[in-house]
Amino acid sequence: MSEIFVYVEHFQGIVSDITYMCLAQAQQIAKSNGGNVVAVLLGHNIELLSKDLFADEIITVSHDSLAEFTYDPFAAVLAKIIQDKQPGLMIFGDTSIGSDLAGGLSARLHLPLVSFCKEIKAEEGKLRFVAQICGGKIFAEGDLKECTSLVTLSPGKFKAKDGKTTTTPKVSAYSLPAFEKSRITLKEIILPSGEDLDISKEEILIGIGRGIENEDNVSLAKELADALGGELCASRPVIDQGWLSTSRLVGKSGKTIKPKLYLALGISGAPEHVESIEESEMIIAVNTDPEAPIFNIARYGTTENLLDISKELIRSIQKVKGG
Amino acid sequence: MKIVIPIQLVPDRVEEIVINKEKDGFDLEEIAWILNEFDDHAVEQGIILKEKTGVEVVVVAAGGEKSDEALFTAAAKGADRLIRVNVDFSTEKVNNHALAKIFQTIIMEEKPDLILTGVSNHNGFDGAIGALLAEYLGMPYIGYISGVDIEGMSALVLKDYPGGIKAKMEVALPAVLGISSSEKPPRYVPISKVRQAMKTGSVQEKDGDIDLAGGLIIDRMYEPEVSGRAEILSGSLKDIADRIAEIVKSQGLI
Numbered sequence A: 001m002s003e004i005f006v007y008v009e010h011f012q013g014i015v016s017d018i019t020y021m022c023l024a025q026a027q028q029i030a031k032s033n034g035g036n037v038v039a040v041l042l043g044h045n046i047e048l049l050s051k052d053l054f055a056d057e058i059i060t061v062s063h064d065s066l067a068e069f070t071y072d073p074f075a076a077v078l079a080k081i082i083q084d085k086q087p088g089l090m091i092f093g094d095t096s097i098g099s100d101l102a103g104g105l106s107a108r109l110h111l112p113l114v115s116f117c118k119e120i121k122a123e124e125g126k127l128r129f130v131a132q133i134c135g136g137k138i139f140a141e142g143d144l145k146e147c148t149s150l151v152t153l154s155p156g157k158f159k160a161k162d163g164k165t166t167t168t169p170k171v172s173a174y175s176l177p178a179f180e181k182s183r184i185t186l187k188e189i190i191l192p193s194g195e196d197l198d199i200s201k202e203e204i205l206i207g208i209g210r211g212i213e214n215e216d217n218v219s220l221a222k223e224l225a226d227a228l229g230g231e232l233c234a235s236r237p238v239i240d241q242g243w244l245s246t247s248r249l250v251g252k253s254g255k256t257i258k259p260k261l262y263l264a265l266g267i268s269g270a271p272e273h274v275e276s277i278e279e280s281e282m283i284i285a286v287n288t289d290p291e292a293p294i295f296n297i298a299r300y301g302t303t304e305n306l307l308d309i310s311k312e313l314i315r316s317i318q319k320v321k322g323g
Numbered sequence B: 001m002k003i004v005i006p007i008q009l010v011p012d013r014v015e016e017i018v019i020n021k022e023k024d025g026f027d028l029e030e031i032a033w034i035l036n037e038f039d040d041h042a043v044e045q046g047i048i049l050k051e052k053t054g055v056e057v058v059v060v061a062a063g064g065e066k067s068d069e070a071l072f073t074a075a076a077k078g079a080d081r082l083i084r085v086n087v088d089f090s091t092e093k094v095n096n097h098a099l100a101k102i103f104q105t106i107i108m109e110e111k112p113d114l115i116l117t118g119v120s121n122h123n124g125f126d127g128a129i130g131a132l133l134a135e136y137l138g139m140p141y142i143g144y145i146s147g148v149d150i151e152g153m154s155a156l157v158l159k160d161y162p163g164g165i166k167a168k169m170e171v172a173l174p175a176v177l178g179i180s181s182s183e184k185p186p187r188y189v190p191i192s193k194v195r196q197a198m199k200t201g202s203v204q205e206k207d208g209d210i211d212l213a214g215g216l217i218i219d220r221m222y223e224p225e226v227s228g229r230a231e232i233l234s235g236s237l238k239d240i241a242d243r244i245a246e247i248v249k250s251q252g253l254i
């Protein structure tokens, strides 16, 4: 088996967890099919970032044009590296950066790309992809071709700790290839401001999803949260509507939560949401669709209407508290 | 100035997603198709830009007449022109590489300044249309966008990172943007206005080719085999609520 490349994503001096998960996936393939794991690290002043990457080799490209991510220079450098080295596989995290790069490189270099990838399985020298699609309801599998395949890996299957090491691997510097002037410039990084609450620290969270249907119903969920002594958070469609502030978004674009109790009301359990609730101690889900993927991760569930359950639950809790 | 917005239909995830007899793809006839929600955001962002700057907005779909409702809904919201590329997806397992190539042809004819499309579609597993399309067109791409303004011959955009972090970027036009949410939530249009648009408006039809070469071959499609499944509480509403309260209490939380 040829080499397995992993794209190292980092932000403000910290390597993203998803990169370690990708390394864990790469190591698993290398273990059964052979081949080296190579981490590809682009940036500026990045020496310290390579120290715990679980790889046989690290290729670094350091230049001030790579100090912050913008598509053009990053895609140009990666295209050159892939063409030079022809790895069997190049794994990116399924993130804001990884999906831009992998998509573009697939079209530019005419390479196959697996997105929403849950896992690459190594079977008798061959590689099979497993993609989790349709918001987690469907799995699709197939063989990878005998060329460089690109993958964007979603979190879930692999643990970040399995992609870390204490022995710093061999680092080789790759010189910056010539590329045209970038058509994209970074103006500013905007950090979230005026957060009303840090949901990642809350112990009791009531999550509301599209099933809440309209803004008027949010107050009922709030009443329930008050009865439970918890706080409200939400899935993306609710935040997009502006019914709760952005700081309460749970998921890929929002925060990761680890409460003692997560009561999910009208949330389907799409992978982009689920990846950030998996550390909850107990999940109870209310969803009228018995097939909703949220029931695959919840401990208890009901398929009753969330409005009916909320009203009734407020009463039950008051009774339990009172008695 | 002109904006082109390629849109596509996706399976409605709230309905059952039916797998074909061969177990290697969707059962296209049995699936309920709806507009990709991120394309809905792309349409909204296009209409917002039209309201701000008077740009022309052209919405493009591929497939058969099933997309017309989505097209006329965009017209009812303010889109100027509608195009449908007639290709038959019922015989071929269309992939995003093929769709991107279909849109590429139209965009080369239309020569827009900006292309807005949904950041992803939940049924496509070979990359995001926008990222592929940008490279086919030789244009820059930025995905995960939650806000767009046009200033002269560039666009100022907000790209989302985890944890609510955003990067403000400037991109030279023409460019392709993958929209994850429009500046304001997609507006609602009453069905009567969509019907009105159907009566007064028209869809320009074009021919297209399906080139499946860039996609992946699926040989097995299935519903996840789940390891754990929630215990579904039964009984009357009151029974269920009492049970939940009990569980919460037993966890020492109330």
Ligand SMILES: Cc1cc2nc3c(=O)[nH]c(=O)nc-3n(C[C@H](O)[C@H](O)[C@H](O)COP(=O)(O)OP(=O)(O)OC[C@H]3O[C@@H](n4cnc5c(N)ncnc54)[C@H](O)[C@@H]3O)c2cc1C
Pocket (backbone or CB within 6 Å): A135, A208, A209, A210, A211, A212, A234, A235, A236, A237, A238, A249, A250, A251, A252, A253, A254, A265, A266, A267, A268, A269, A270, A271, A272, A273, A286, A287, A288, A289, A292, A304, A305, A306, A307, B013, B014, B119, B120, B144, B180
């Ligand atoms: C790049 C990207 C980033 C994303 N980031 C995030 C993110 O950070 N967080 C996030 O949450 N999503 C994110 N998403 C979106 C994600 O893919 C899903 O679209 C989203 O999580 C769905 O939200 P939902 O479950 O509320 O809505 P839906 O999937 O529409 O589910 C609503 C559910 O409510 C149920 N329901 C309806 N009515 C009732 C009722 N009366 N009572 C009980 N149940 C009812 C339905 O059965 C359904 O299962 C992202 C997507 C992309 C592409």
Ligand SMILES: Nc1ncnc2c1ncn2[C@@H]1O[C@H](COP(=O)(O)O)[C@@H](O)[C@H]1O
Pocket (backbone or CB within 6 Å): B008, B009, B010, B028, B029, B033, B062, B063, B064, B065, B066, B067, B087, B088, B089, B090, B094
């Ligand atoms: N983007 C798409 N991907 C896959 N199938 C689609 C897509 N758009 C439409 N279809 C389905 O393909 C079949 C042919 O479409 P039509 O020609 O509109 O009847 C129908 O079952 C459509 O619902």
